[in-house]
Amino acid sequence: MATMIVVAGKGGVGKTAISSLLADSLSKKGVVLAIDADPSTNLNTALGLPLSCTVGKAREDLTEDITKGTISPTVAKQDVLDMKIREAMVESSKIDLLAMGRPEGPGCYCAANHMLRLSIDRLAKNYDYTVVDSEAGLEHISRRTTQDIDVLLTVSDPTIRGITAAARVKDLIKEMRTKVGKIYLVVNRVKNGLPPDIDKAITDLGLEMIAAVYEDPNLAELEVKGKPIIELPPNSPLRNGAEEIISKLGL
Numbered sequence: 001m002a003t004m005i006v007v008a009g010k011g012g013v014g015k016t017a018i019s020s021l022l023a024d025s026l027s028k029k030g031v032v033l034a035i036d037a038d039p040s041t042n043l044n045t046a047l048g049l050p051l052s053c054t055v056g057k058a059r060e061d062l063t064e065d066i067t068k069g070t071i072s073p074t075v076a077k078q079d080v081l082d083m084k085i086r087e088a089m090v091e092s093s094k095i096d097l098l099a100m101g102r103p104e105g106p107g108c109y110c111a112a113n114h115m116l117r118l119s120i121d122r123l124a125k126n127y128d129y130t131v132v133d134s135e136a137g138l139e140h141i142s143r144r145t146t147q148d149i150d151v152l153l154t155v156s157d158p159t160i161r162g163i164t165a166a167a168r169v170k171d172l173i174k175e176m177r178t179k180v181g182k183i184y185l186v187v188n189r190v191k192n193g194l195p196p197d198i199d200k201a202i203t204d205l206g207l208e209m210i211a212a213v214y215e216d217p218n219l220a221e222l223e224v225k226g227k228p229i230i231e232l233p234p235n236s237p238l239r240n241g242a243e244e245i246i247s248k249l250g251l
C-alpha cells in the first residue's frame with residue numbers, strides 16, 4: 001500500500017531537512033517517491049540528486065499543445081502528460097524525485113492541473129512511500145482532490161508563535177476537501193529539552209507531537225561544503241528525529 005506523507009510548515013522551519021531524511025530512511029524499507037512541492041526546489045540538493053525538468057514545465061507544455069491543437073485527437077492527453085512527468089523525474093537507486101517547479105497560478109480551474117494531479121497520483125501508486133516537501137503555503141495540499149494524505153507532519157520551531165501557526169494549519173486542513181489521515185506536530189531545532197511553555201501550548205491547542213527534533217550540530221558543516229543532508233552521520237539528531245517519526249508511524 002502506498003503511504004503518502006506530507007511535510008508542511010512555514011519557511012525555514014526544516015521541512016526540506018526532515019523530508020530528505022524521511023525519504024532516506026524510508027528508502028531502506030521500500031521504494032520512495034520524493035516530491036518537491038516547493039517552487040524554490042531544494043530537495044534535490046538535500047538528497048544529492050541533480051535537478052531535472054519540473055512538472056510545472058510539463059504542465060505548461062501540455063497546455064500549449066492543447067491550445068495549439070498539436071496533440072492528435074487519437075492520443076489521450078493524460079497519457080501525454082504521464083509521459084512528460086516520467087521524463088521530468090530524477091531516478092536514483094534509492095529514491096525517485098519529482099520537482100513541481102512553478103506554482104499552478106491563479107487560474108486553478110484548469111483541465112491541465114486536474115490531469116496533472118491525476119498523473120501524479122497514478123505515479124505515486126507505484127511506490128511504497130511518497131514524501132512531499134511542501135511549500136510554505138497550503139496550495140498544494142488544498143488542491144489535492146484525488147489521493148488522500150495519510151500523514152501530515154506540520155513542522156514548527158520551538159516558539160509559541162510557531163506552535164500557534166501549526167494549530168492554525170491543522171484547523172485549515174479540517175475545512176478543506178482533502179482527507180488527511182493523521183496530523184502530527186514536529187518541533188524542530190529544540191535545544192535543551194522542550195520548554196514547559198511550549199509543551200503546555202501544544203496540549204492547550206490540541207496538537208499531537210510525534211517528535212522533538214534536536215538542533216543538529218553536524219548540519220552546518222555539510223551545508224558549508226554543499227554536501228547533501230542525507231550524508232548526516234548515524235545518530236545525528238536530525239536523522240534520529242526522522243527515524244523516531246517513522247517508527248512512531250509504524251512504517
Ligand SMILES: Nc1ncnc2c1ncn2[C@@H]1O[C@H](COP(=O)(O)OP(=O)(O)O)[C@@H](O)[C@H]1O
Pocket residue numbers: 009010011012013014015016017018188189190213214215216217219220223237238
Ligand atoms: N534540527 C536542525 N538543526 C540544525 N539546523 C537545522 C535543523 N533543521 C533545519 N536546520 C537548518 O535550518 C535551515 C532551514 O531548513 P530547511 O529544511 O531548508 O527549511 P524549510 O524547508 O522549511 O524552508 C537550513 O539551513 C537547515 O540546515
Ligand SMILES: [Mg+2]
Pocket residue numbers: 015016017038042133
Ligand atoms: Mg524547503
